Amino acid sequence: MKRIMAITLLLLTACRTPEPGLQQSATTPQIYFLVTFDDGPSIREKYNPTLAIINQLATNDIQPNIKALFFVQTEHPRGGGTPRGRDIMRYAHEQGHALGIHSVSPRGHVAHIKQPDDELIPELRQAQEVIRTITGSAPQFVRPPFGACNIRTRTIYDELGLELLMANVRAKDGVIYGFNGSLRRRSNICKALKKLRATADPHTVTCAVINFHDINPYTARHMTEYLHILVEEARRAGFSVPDKPFCSSPEEIIRVAEAVRLPPPNR
Numbered sequence: 491m492k493r494i495m496a497i498t499l500l501l502l503t504a505c506r507t508p509e510p511g512l513q514q515s516a517t518t519p520q521i522y523f524l525v526t527f528d529d530g531p532s533i534r535e536k537y538n539p540t541l542a543i544i545n546q547l548a549t550n551d552i553q554p555n556i557k558a559l560f561f562v563q564t565e566h567p568r569g570g571g572t573p574r575g576r577d578i579m580r581y582a583h584e585q586g587h588a589l590g591i592h593s594v595s596p597r598g599h600v601a602h603i604k605q606p607d608d609e610l611i612p613e614l615r616q617a618q619e620v621i622r623t624i625t626g627s628a629p630q631f632v633r634p635p636f637g638a639c640n641i642r643t644r645t646i647y648d649e650l651g652l653e654l655l656m657a658n659v660r661a662k663d664g665v666i667y668g669f670n671g672s673l674r675r676r677s678n679i680c681k682a683l684k685k686l687r688a689t690a691d692p693h694t695v696t697c698a699v700i701n702f703h704d705i706n707p708y709t710a711r712h713m714t715e716y717l718h719i720l721v722e723e724a725r726r727a728g729f730s731v732p733d734k735p736f737c738s739s740p741e742e743i744i745r746v747a748e749a750v751r752l753p754p755p756n757r
Protein backbone atom coordinates (compact mmCIF):
# COMPACT_ATOMS: atom_id res chain seq x y z
CA MET A 491 0.00 0.00 0.00
CA LYS A 492 2.81 2.35 0.97
CA ARG A 493 4.51 1.60 -2.33
CA ILE A 494 1.35 2.33 -4.32
CA MET A 495 0.97 5.65 -2.52
CA ALA A 496 4.60 6.51 -3.21
CA ILE A 497 4.23 5.78 -6.91
CA THR A 498 0.99 7.73 -7.05
CA LEU A 499 2.65 10.70 -5.39
CA LEU A 500 5.58 10.49 -7.76
CA LEU A 501 3.33 10.40 -10.80
CA LEU A 502 1.02 13.12 -9.64
CA THR A 503 4.03 15.37 -9.72
CA ALA A 504 5.66 13.80 -12.76
CA CYS A 505 6.88 16.30 -15.29
CA ARG A 506 5.15 19.16 -13.59
CA THR A 507 6.22 20.47 -10.24
CA PRO A 508 9.18 19.93 -7.93
CA GLU A 509 8.63 17.14 -5.43
CA PRO A 510 10.83 17.59 -2.38
CA GLY A 511 10.12 14.05 -1.15
CA LEU A 512 11.72 12.37 -4.14
CA GLN A 513 15.10 10.81 -3.66
CA GLN A 514 17.08 12.60 -6.31
CA SER A 515 20.11 14.78 -6.35
CA ALA A 516 20.05 18.40 -7.39
CA THR A 517 21.56 17.56 -10.73
CA THR A 518 20.19 14.11 -11.59
CA PRO A 519 16.66 14.10 -12.96
CA GLN A 520 14.63 10.96 -12.47
CA ILE A 521 13.03 9.18 -15.42
CA TYR A 522 9.80 7.21 -15.70
CA PHE A 523 8.79 5.12 -18.73
CA LEU A 524 5.52 4.54 -20.55
CA VAL A 525 5.93 1.96 -23.29
CA THR A 526 3.55 2.30 -26.21
CA PHE A 527 2.95 0.22 -29.31
CA ASP A 528 1.59 1.19 -32.74
CA ASP A 529 -0.01 -0.78 -35.57
CA GLY A 530 -1.39 -3.79 -33.69
CA PRO A 531 -2.97 -6.04 -32.93
CA SER A 532 -1.24 -8.76 -34.90
CA ILE A 533 -3.44 -11.72 -35.79
CA ARG A 534 -0.56 -14.04 -36.69
CA GLU A 535 -1.25 -17.59 -35.57
CA LYS A 536 2.19 -19.16 -35.31
CA TYR A 537 4.19 -16.63 -33.34
CA ASN A 538 1.90 -13.76 -32.47
CA PRO A 539 4.09 -10.74 -31.69
CA THR A 540 1.36 -8.82 -29.83
CA LEU A 541 0.76 -11.75 -27.48
CA ALA A 542 4.50 -12.38 -27.12
CA ILE A 543 4.99 -8.75 -26.08
CA ILE A 544 2.10 -8.87 -23.59
CA ASN A 545 3.67 -11.99 -22.10
CA GLN A 546 7.10 -10.38 -21.72
CA LEU A 547 5.65 -7.22 -20.20
CA ALA A 548 4.12 -9.49 -17.55
CA THR A 549 7.08 -11.75 -16.89
CA ASN A 550 10.33 -9.91 -17.71
CA ASP A 551 13.19 -9.75 -15.20
CA ILE A 552 13.37 -5.93 -15.07
CA GLN A 553 9.91 -5.20 -13.71
CA PRO A 554 7.14 -7.81 -13.91
CA ASN A 555 3.60 -6.64 -14.73
CA ILE A 556 4.48 -3.58 -16.79
CA LYS A 557 1.37 -2.00 -18.29
CA ALA A 558 1.51 -0.46 -21.77
CA LEU A 559 -0.58 1.65 -24.13
CA PHE A 560 -1.45 -0.01 -27.44
CA PHE A 561 -2.42 2.31 -30.31
CA VAL A 562 -4.52 -0.09 -32.35
CA GLN A 563 -5.83 -0.26 -35.90
CA THR A 564 -9.44 -1.01 -35.08
CA GLU A 565 -10.64 -1.72 -38.62
CA HIS A 566 -7.53 -3.15 -40.25
CA PRO A 567 -8.66 -6.05 -42.49
CA ARG A 568 -5.68 -8.15 -41.31
CA GLY A 569 -5.67 -6.92 -37.72
CA GLY A 570 -8.10 -5.14 -35.45
CA GLY A 571 -10.96 -5.42 -37.93
CA THR A 572 -11.09 -9.23 -37.57
CA PRO A 573 -12.69 -11.32 -34.80
CA ARG A 574 -9.23 -12.53 -33.73
CA GLY A 575 -7.97 -8.95 -33.70
CA ARG A 576 -10.86 -7.89 -31.48
CA ASP A 577 -10.19 -10.87 -29.18
CA ILE A 578 -6.53 -9.86 -28.82
CA MET A 579 -7.46 -6.24 -28.05
CA ARG A 580 -9.86 -7.56 -25.41
CA TYR A 581 -7.11 -9.75 -23.98
CA ALA A 582 -4.73 -6.75 -23.81
CA HIS A 583 -7.38 -4.81 -21.90
CA GLU A 584 -8.03 -7.74 -19.54
CA GLN A 585 -4.30 -7.84 -18.80
CA GLY A 586 -4.46 -4.23 -17.62
CA HIS A 587 -3.12 -2.49 -20.72
CA ALA A 588 -4.70 0.61 -22.25
CA LEU A 589 -5.98 0.97 -25.81
CA GLY A 590 -5.65 4.11 -27.93
CA ILE A 591 -6.57 4.93 -31.53
CA HIS A 592 -4.09 4.63 -34.42
CA SER A 593 -5.45 4.04 -37.93
CA VAL A 594 -9.22 3.90 -38.29
CA SER A 595 -9.71 2.96 -41.95
CA PRO A 596 -10.91 -0.44 -43.19
CA ARG A 597 -8.37 0.14 -45.99
CA GLY A 598 -5.57 -0.30 -43.45
CA HIS A 599 -2.74 1.99 -42.32
CA VAL A 600 -4.10 5.24 -43.76
CA ALA A 601 -2.84 8.69 -42.69
CA HIS A 602 -5.60 10.74 -41.07
CA ILE A 603 -4.41 13.85 -42.92
CA LYS A 604 -5.20 12.08 -46.21
CA GLN A 605 -8.79 11.41 -45.16
CA PRO A 606 -11.51 14.04 -45.77
CA ASP A 607 -13.65 15.12 -42.81
CA ASP A 608 -16.68 13.10 -43.93
CA GLU A 609 -14.55 9.95 -43.90
CA LEU A 610 -12.24 10.58 -40.95
CA ILE A 611 -14.81 11.78 -38.42
CA PRO A 612 -17.23 8.82 -38.69
CA GLU A 613 -14.29 6.41 -38.74
CA LEU A 614 -12.78 7.94 -35.61
CA ARG A 615 -16.21 7.69 -33.95
CA GLN A 616 -16.42 4.06 -35.00
CA ALA A 617 -12.96 3.39 -33.53
CA GLN A 618 -14.05 5.03 -30.27
CA GLU A 619 -17.10 2.78 -30.23
CA VAL A 620 -15.07 -0.37 -30.90
CA ILE A 621 -12.73 0.40 -28.01
CA ARG A 622 -15.59 1.44 -25.73
CA THR A 623 -17.28 -1.90 -26.41
CA ILE A 624 -14.08 -3.76 -25.51
CA THR A 625 -13.00 -1.78 -22.46
CA GLY A 626 -16.20 -0.24 -21.14
CA SER A 627 -14.88 3.30 -21.55
CA ALA A 628 -13.98 5.64 -24.40
CA PRO A 629 -10.30 5.77 -25.44
CA GLN A 630 -8.54 8.91 -24.24
CA PHE A 631 -5.56 9.04 -26.60
CA VAL A 632 -4.89 9.03 -30.33
CA ARG A 633 -1.62 8.67 -32.22
CA PRO A 634 -2.12 9.04 -35.96
CA PRO A 635 -0.40 6.78 -38.51
CA PHE A 636 3.07 8.08 -39.51
CA GLY A 637 2.66 10.64 -36.70
CA ALA A 638 1.07 12.80 -39.38
CA CYS A 639 -1.35 15.46 -38.18
CA ASN A 640 -2.24 19.07 -38.93
CA ILE A 641 -4.48 21.76 -37.50
CA ARG A 642 -7.53 20.21 -39.19
CA THR A 643 -7.04 16.70 -37.81
CA ARG A 644 -5.95 18.00 -34.40
CA THR A 645 -9.13 20.07 -34.18
CA ILE A 646 -11.16 16.98 -35.04
CA TYR A 647 -9.41 14.95 -32.31
CA ASP A 648 -10.16 17.70 -29.82
CA GLU A 649 -13.81 17.89 -30.83
CA LEU A 650 -14.13 14.13 -30.40
CA GLY A 651 -12.54 14.25 -26.96
CA LEU A 652 -9.27 12.60 -28.06
CA GLU A 653 -5.86 13.71 -26.80
CA LEU A 654 -2.82 13.53 -29.08
CA LEU A 655 0.08 11.53 -27.70
CA MET A 656 3.33 11.27 -29.63
CA ALA A 657 6.41 9.46 -28.36
CA ASN A 658 9.48 11.33 -27.19
CA VAL A 659 11.64 8.20 -27.52
CA ARG A 660 11.31 6.20 -30.72
CA ALA A 661 12.88 2.76 -30.92
CA LYS A 662 12.55 2.99 -34.74
CA ASP A 663 11.71 -0.71 -34.69
CA GLY A 664 9.15 -0.21 -37.43
CA VAL A 665 12.01 0.04 -39.89
CA ILE A 666 14.32 -2.60 -38.43
CA TYR A 667 13.81 -6.01 -39.94
CA GLY A 668 16.16 -8.87 -40.69
CA PHE A 669 19.77 -8.45 -39.78
CA ASN A 670 20.79 -5.68 -37.46
CA GLY A 671 23.05 -5.62 -34.46
CA SER A 672 21.89 -4.70 -30.99
CA LEU A 673 24.22 -1.74 -31.47
CA ARG A 674 21.63 -0.05 -33.66
CA ARG A 675 18.71 -0.85 -31.35
CA ARG A 676 20.72 0.63 -28.55
CA SER A 677 21.91 3.67 -30.49
CA ASN A 678 18.40 4.80 -31.49
CA ILE A 679 17.23 4.70 -27.89
CA CYS A 680 20.48 6.18 -26.59
CA LYS A 681 20.22 9.15 -28.94
CA ALA A 682 16.61 9.89 -27.96
CA LEU A 683 17.30 9.59 -24.23
CA LYS A 684 20.32 11.90 -24.48
CA LYS A 685 18.09 14.46 -26.19
CA LEU A 686 15.53 14.17 -23.39
CA ARG A 687 18.29 14.50 -20.80
CA ALA A 688 19.61 17.67 -22.43
CA THR A 689 16.37 19.49 -21.64
CA ALA A 690 15.41 17.62 -18.45
CA ASP A 691 14.59 19.64 -15.35
CA PRO A 692 16.43 18.05 -12.40
CA HIS A 693 13.60 19.05 -10.08
CA THR A 694 10.91 17.10 -11.91
CA VAL A 695 10.47 13.53 -13.09
CA THR A 696 11.07 13.19 -16.82
CA CYS A 697 8.35 11.15 -18.50
CA ALA A 698 9.63 9.09 -21.41
CA VAL A 699 6.98 7.78 -23.80
CA ILE A 700 8.57 5.02 -25.85
CA ASN A 701 7.31 4.00 -29.27
CA PHE A 702 7.49 0.38 -30.48
CA HIS A 703 5.52 -1.61 -33.06
CA ASP A 704 3.83 -4.74 -31.77
CA ILE A 705 3.19 -6.23 -35.22
CA ASN A 706 6.95 -6.59 -35.63
CA PRO A 707 8.05 -10.13 -34.61
CA TYR A 708 11.59 -8.81 -34.28
CA THR A 709 10.44 -6.34 -31.63
CA ALA A 710 8.53 -9.10 -29.89
CA ARG A 711 11.53 -11.44 -29.79
CA HIS A 712 13.66 -8.67 -28.27
CA MET A 713 11.13 -6.98 -26.00
CA THR A 714 12.83 -7.94 -22.74
CA GLU A 715 16.17 -6.85 -24.15
CA TYR A 716 14.63 -3.52 -25.17
CA LEU A 717 13.45 -2.99 -21.57
CA HIS A 718 17.01 -3.60 -20.36
CA ILE A 719 18.37 -1.20 -22.98
CA LEU A 720 15.96 1.53 -21.86
CA VAL A 721 17.09 1.30 -18.25
CA GLU A 722 20.80 1.02 -19.10
CA GLU A 723 20.80 3.85 -21.61
CA ALA A 724 18.76 6.12 -19.34
CA ARG A 725 21.42 5.70 -16.66
CA ARG A 726 24.15 6.29 -19.20
CA ALA A 727 22.38 9.44 -20.42
CA GLY A 728 22.50 10.80 -16.86
CA PHE A 729 19.06 9.96 -15.50
CA SER A 730 18.34 8.49 -12.10
CA VAL A 731 16.26 5.32 -12.66
CA PRO A 732 13.89 4.23 -9.87
CA ASP A 733 13.55 0.57 -8.80
CA LYS A 734 10.33 0.25 -10.78
CA PRO A 735 10.68 2.69 -13.65
CA PHE A 736 7.78 1.46 -15.85
CA CYS A 737 4.04 2.14 -15.58
CA SER A 738 2.30 -0.65 -13.70
CA SER A 739 -1.37 0.41 -13.75
CA PRO A 740 -3.84 2.09 -16.11
CA GLU A 741 -3.89 5.11 -13.79
CA GLU A 742 -0.13 5.55 -14.11
CA ILE A 743 -0.39 5.25 -17.89
CA ILE A 744 -2.90 8.10 -17.95
CA ARG A 745 -0.81 10.34 -15.69
CA VAL A 746 2.36 9.89 -17.75
CA ALA A 747 0.49 10.25 -21.05
CA GLU A 748 -1.22 13.43 -19.84
CA ALA A 749 2.14 14.90 -18.91
CA VAL A 750 3.51 14.34 -22.45
CA ARG A 751 0.41 14.77 -24.66
CA LEU A 752 0.28 17.68 -27.07
CA PRO A 753 -2.21 20.44 -26.26
CA PRO A 754 -5.20 20.96 -28.56
CA PRO A 755 -4.68 23.52 -31.33
CA ASN A 756 -5.64 27.12 -30.71
CA ARG A 757 -8.99 27.91 -32.21
Ligand SMILES: [Zn+2]
Nearest residue numbers: 528529635636
Ligand atom coordinates in the same frame (compact mmCIF):
# COMPACT_ATOMS: atom_id res chain seq x y z
ZN1 LIG B 1 1.54 3.06 -37.69
